Amino acid sequence: MPFDPVAYAIPVFVAMILGELIWSRRTGAGHAYEWRDTGTSLAIGLGSTIAGALTGGLTVALLVATHDISPFAIGWVWWAWPLCFVLDDLAYYVFHRSAHRVRWFWASHVNHHSSQHYNLSTALRQSWTGFFALSFIFRLPLALAGFEPGMILVCAGLNLIYQFWIHTEVVKRLPRWFEAVMNTPSHHRVHHAVNARYLDRNYAGTFIVWDRMFGTFAAEDGEDRIRYGIVNQLGTFNLAYAVFHEWLGMARDVWHAPWRHKLSYLWRVPGWSHDGSRETSDMIRQRWQRSRSSQDSQ
Amino acid sequence: MDGVAPQFLGSLLAVAALVALTYIMGFRQAGKLESEAEARELFRLAPGGFEPADLALDHDGAAAIARDEQGRVAVLVPHGNQFVVRPVKGGAAITARGGSLLIADMPRLRLHLGDNARHWVGTRARGWATTDSNANSG
Ligand SMILES: [Zn+2]
Numbered sequence A: 001m002p003f004d005p006v007a008y009a010i011p012v013f014v015a016m017i018l019g020e021l022i023w024s025r026r027t028g029a030g031h032a033y034e035w036r037d038t039g040t041s042l043a044i045g046l047g048s049t050i051a052g053a054l055t056g057g058l059t060v061a062l063l064v065a066t067h068d069i070s071p072f073a074i075g076w077v078w079w080a081w082p083l084c085f086v087l088d089d090l091a092y093y094v095f096h097r098s099a100h101r102v103r104w105f106w107a108s109h110v111n112h113h114s115s116q117h118y119n120l121s122t123a124l125r126q127s128w129t130g131f132f133a134l135s136f137i138f139r140l141p142l143a144l145a146g147f148e149p150g151m152i153l154v155c156a157g158l159n160l161i162y163q164f165w166i167h168t169e170v171v172k173r174l175p176r177w178f179e180a181v182m183n184t185p186s187h188h189r190v191h192h193a194v195n196a197r198y199l200d201r202n203y204a205g206t207f208i209v210w211d212r213m214f215g216t217f218a219a220e221d222g223e224d225r226i227r228y229g230i231v232n233q234l235g236t237f238n239l240a241y242a243v244f245h246e247w248l249g250m251a252r253d254v255w256h257a258p259w260r261h262k263l264s265y266l267w268r269v270p271g272w273s274h275d276g277s278r279e280t281s282d283m284i285r286q287r288w289q290r291s292r293s294s295q296d297s298q
Numbered sequence B: 001m002d003g004v005a006p007q008f009l010g011s012l013l014a015v016a017a018l019v020a021l022t023y024i025m026g027f028r029q030a031g032k033l034e035s036e037a038e039a040r041e042l043f044r045l046a047p048g049g050f051e052p053a054d055l056a057l058d059h060d061g062a063a064a065i066a067r068d069e070q071g072r073v074a075v076l077v078p079h080g081n082q083f084v085v086r087p088v089k090g091g092a093a094i095t096a097r098g099g100s101l102l103i104a105d106m107p108r109l110r111l112h113l114g115d116n117a118r119h120w121v122g123t124r125a126r127g128w129a130t131t132d133s134n135a136n137s138g
């Protein structure tokens, strides 16, 4: 494995969680953490490092193979670094948007969202099944564009590290220029919310500009309290269930669906059903808008 | 893979220490619903939507029960210090014992409603359409 910045960041993650725990205790935010939830989140994080160690070599091999067939070779020139980081962040945006809009990718990403808490331990709920879900394909275009595989992986690691600190309710709002360009605790709280107005918004990794550019941005507006998690809350701290439940649910749906609808349960948006018995996030938002406008007219 | 094993062991120790610390620092209180308004807001987040027409809060805020216009019944049950909505099966028997409301297929749930419990006894819960575990994102 090449240099992995995430491994070096782990002690910092631990220290920051410690700091957030103490802060939450002092400020009376007694509900910010729940010990079993923290256990599940950290266990998912730990498991994901194993999954990463097992499949990391394959990811490297795929990036190298893609880079080898590329007609371009950018090499290790200094200016490639910032360019690679920005383009990798764009690739992350595309990956993350797909992770919420295609059930196959959602099955892998859902465990990042299934905590009803939003604290620094939530950040470590990284997927175990990302490689299986083929999430690496989103980074291959960078290798095809000629970026060094090692550079791509370092940028991806730095992006992941950046996203750690924004998983907190301790930081409210940051200076306007920062909120305008960067992904922040405020923006990412929106992303983890189940409130109808916030569903499927703010897919950004490091730069929030992608959401502003592609029309998926929503500002945290403080009108109602944010509730975190997923629409069908897990209601359990069971580790295996948290990691695999959506894969099982999807397999069950494919099994029971009529033949012509089977594939749709893999690639369509989460919540889609062939008989309209469930809701997608767009349907939830529409229902919320209807109930709001009927309340206004009363 | 050199260095992976010690790194894993170190992380495992750190995880165990953090979870223990979270427990020791008291992040293990049960959830508490502050008001009927909060319960109503949480019921509304139920998959498929649920608009309470009638609602009762447990005396300690430890749970809540509600019925909508169509006669469907749902409860809010604690999950750690948060809550989750659970639909009550159509036709599930709802009984009271000494001010506590009991629901047939939720043996662990006890809603302390006092005199109000009688109001809910004999409620014929209408069935919910199948709610599958498939989920949307946050
Ligand atoms: Zn997400």
Ligand SMILES: [Zn+2]
Pocket (backbone or CB within 6 Å): A112, A123, A167, A188, A192
């Ligand atoms: Zn997140």
